[in-house]
Amino acid sequence: MILDDISFSVKKGSFTGILGPNGAGKSSLLRCLYRYVKPEQGVVKFNYQDIWQIKPSDFAKNVAVVLQETPSHFNLTVHDVVALGLIPHKGIFARANKTDDEKIVQAIKQVGLLHKTQQNFEHLSGGEKQRALIARAIVQSPSLLIMDEPTAHLDVRYQIQIMELAKSLGITIIASFHDLNLASAMCDNILVLNQGKLVCQGSPKAVLTREMLSDVFGVCAHISEHHQHKVPHISYYYGYIQNEQDKGDNHV
Numbered sequence: 487m488i489l490d491d492i493s494f495s496v497k498k499g500s501f502t503g504i505l506g507p508n509g510a511g512k513s514s515l516l517r518c519l520y521r522y523v524k525p526e527q528g529v530v531k532f533n534y535q536d537i538w539q540i541k542p543s544d545f546a547k548n549v550a551v552v553l554q555e556t557p558s559h560f561n562l563t564v565h566d567v568v569a570l571g572l573i574p575h576k577g578i579f580a581r582a583n584k585t586d587d588e589k590i591v592q593a594i595k596q597v598g599l600l601h602k603t604q605q606n607f608e609h610l611s612g613g614e615k616q617r618a619l620i621a622r623a624i625v626q627s628p629s630l631l632i633m634d635e636p637t638a639h640l641d642v643r644y645q646i647q648i649m650e651l652a653k654s655l656g657i658t659i660i661a662s663f664h665d666l667n668l669a670s671a672m673c674d675n676i677l678v679l680n681q682g683k684l685v686c687q688g689s690p691k692a693v694l695t696r697e698m699l700s701d702v703f704g705v706c707a708h709i710s711e712h713h714q715h716k717v718p719h720i721s722y723y724y725g726y727i728q729n730e731q732d733k734g735d736n737h738v
């Protein structure tokens with residue numbers, strides 16, 4: 487069993503971050519949430535309804551997913567890929583009308599890809615592909631946006647910009663992160679996974695502690711207050727390798 491005894495709820499309109507070391511189960515948990523994997527036990531509910539009881543077309547209208555591995559979109563332009571966000575609402579064969587087109591162009595603009603609109607999606611860089619997929623999610627107008635390491639390929643400007651854009655949509659977001667400081671700045675609530683288990687959850691301040699970073703990630707860090715957001719800001723110590731003996735020490 488990959489995931490074990492995980493129980494949590496997410497408030498409408500909130501931003502939830504899922505953190506944990508490599509192999510902790512973040513992607514596996516997200517796959518259960520966006521109905522890619524059916525858990526052997528337990529239930530995932532959306533608006534109080536078991537997600538497996540929701541009509542696939544209704545689920546697709548409400549839930550958008552942005553993954554780190556980009557699917558192949560051979561011969562589709564950036565515009566075409568972003569327009570795919572309309573399919574859950576209009577069907578595969580419907581043509582986009584003027585309002586749809588404006589929505590598509592606006593989303594492409596929001597992720598800074600207007601100059602690439604007619605370029606082949608496959609020829610974009612990793613970060614540009616990621617931004618196009620986020621534009622597709624914007625066009626889909628979901629009430630829940632699930633993102634698996636959405637900033638993995640983004641440079642620092644777009645890491646901040648895209649996450650702030652996602653937050654500004656005012657919808658419910660669940661995203662996995664490796665950048666703990668970015669998670670601290672963005673999230674209302676954080677879940678920490680380790681070896682398939684939920685080890686803690688709460689506000690960034692409650693969760694991002696020196697003890698958690700040591701126990702779960704095996705790193706030594708100093709936590710201060712971010713001078714702009716007042717959320718925890720992590721500075722890592724280098725040259726520190728944790729073993730059982732020094733577990734709990736707070737610096738090199």
Ligand SMILES: Nc1ncnc2c1ncn2[C@@H]1O[C@H](COP(=O)(O)OP(=O)(O)OP(=O)(O)O)[C@@H](O)[C@H]1O
Pocket residue numbers: 488506507508509510511512513514515
């Ligand atoms: N379909 C599968 N069958 C068997 N094991 C799997 C499957 N998918 C994932 N795993 C295993 O489950 C564990 C959790 O994987 P998962 O991809 O969920 O971790 P993660 O927290 O997202 O990791 P990372 O930060 O490296 O992306 C890993 O050990 C992985 O090898």
